[in-house]
Amino acid sequence: MIVEESQTVTLVGAGSATKAEIDRCLALGPTLVAADGGAAHCLAADHLPTAVIGDMDSLPADMRAHIPADRVHPVGEQDSTDFDKALRNISAALVLGVGFTGARLDHQLACYNVLVRQPWQRCILLSDTDIAFLAPPRLQLSLQAGTRVSLFPLGLVEGVSDGLKWPIGGLTFTPDGRIGTSNEALGDIDVTVTGPKMLVILPQAELENVAAALSAQPGGWPAP
Template sequence: MIVRENEAITLVGGGAVARADFDAALARAPVVVAADGGADHALAAGITPRAVIGDFDSISAAARARLPDRVLHPMADQDTTDFEKCLAHVSAPLLIGVGFTGDRLDHQMAACTALVRHAGQRCILLGAVDLMFLCPPTLSLPLAAGCRVSLFPMGAVEGASDGLEWPIRGINFAPDGRIGTSNRAVGPLNLSVTAPKLLVILPACTLDLVATALLSAPAKWGAA
C-alpha cells in the first residue's frame, strides 16, 4: 500500500470537480490522494495531496514541480485506469471520490467497472447530482419516502429489498437484461445482494447517510 489510513480518504480525479463537491468530500474524508491530474485540483484548492498515483499523462508540469518526490508515485501500467491504481494502492475505512464522473462517459463507465473490480473497497463516487457505490452484501439506509433509488447491475446478481416501491426479490439483474433504474424508497431501505455486482445510485444529498451506512455495514466483499 502507498497510503494506509485509519480515517476516510478523499480521492480526487482529473475530471471536472465542483468546489462544493470537493468540500463535501473533505468534510468527511480530510486526507487527500490524487489520481494523476487530480493533483492539479488539489493544489488549486490549497491542498497538498498525501500521494499522487497514476501514469502521469495528465498532471501538469507546474503541479508536478510543486510536489515533493516522496508524494509522486508514477506507474506506467496502461491496463488499468488511474482510479484503479488508487484503489489498488490505498487503504482506508472509506474512500470518497470526486472528479471521476461527469462529461467523459468513457471515464465514468471505467469508474463503474473499477468499483466492481475492487469490491473490497468501500468507495463512494460523488458527483454534482448523484453519488454511486457498490452495494455491500447487506445495507441499511434511513432514506426518506420518495427518495430516488437506482440499482444498476454490472454483472449477474440477485437480491432482496425492504423499503422500495418496487421490490427486487426474484429479479435476475444483468447489464444486458433487467436493470433497476428510477425506483423509489417508501421509507428506510434494507438491501441484500448475492454478489459484488450491483451499483446503487442515489441523490448526492444522501452522502452522510451513505457514508455512515457503509461504515456500519456488518460485512463487506473480499479484499481488494
C-alpha cells in the first residue's frame, strides 16, 4: 500500500471539484491523496497532497514541480483508471472521493465500476448534488422522513429493507431490469443486500451522516 491510515482519507480526482468540497472532505478525512491530475485541484485549494497516485498523464509539469518527488507515485499500466490505481493503493477505514464526477460521464461510470470491483474499500463519492457509495452487507442510517434514497444495481442483487417507503424485499434488481431509484426514507432505514452490487445514492447533505455511519458499522465485504 502507498497510503495506510487507520482513519478516513480524502481522495481528489481531476473531475469537478471545488475548494469548498475538498475542505469539507478534509474536515472528515485530513489525509489528502490525489489521483493524478487531481493534484492540481489540491494545489489550487492551497493543500499539498500526502501522495499523488496514477499514470501521471494528466498532471501538468508545472504543477508536478510543486510536489516533492517522494510524494509522487507513478503507476504506469494503462488497463485501469487513475481512480482504480489510487483506491487499490490506499488502506483506510473510509475513503472520501471528490473530483470523480461532473467532467465526463464515462469517467464517472468507470468510478462506479471500480466501487463494485473493489467492494472491500469503503468509499463515498461526492458530487455537487449527491453522494454515491456501494451498499455494505447491512446499512443502517438515521434519516429524516422524505429523504431521497436511490438504489441502483450494478449487477444482480436482492435485499430486504426497513424504513423505506417502498420496501425492497422479494425484488430482484439488475442494471437492465428492476432498479430502485427515487425511493424515500420514512425515518431511520435498515437495508441488507445479498452481494456487493448495489449503489446507494443520497443527497450530498448526507455526507457527514453517512461517513459517520460507515466508519462505525462493523462488517463489510471481504477483501480477496
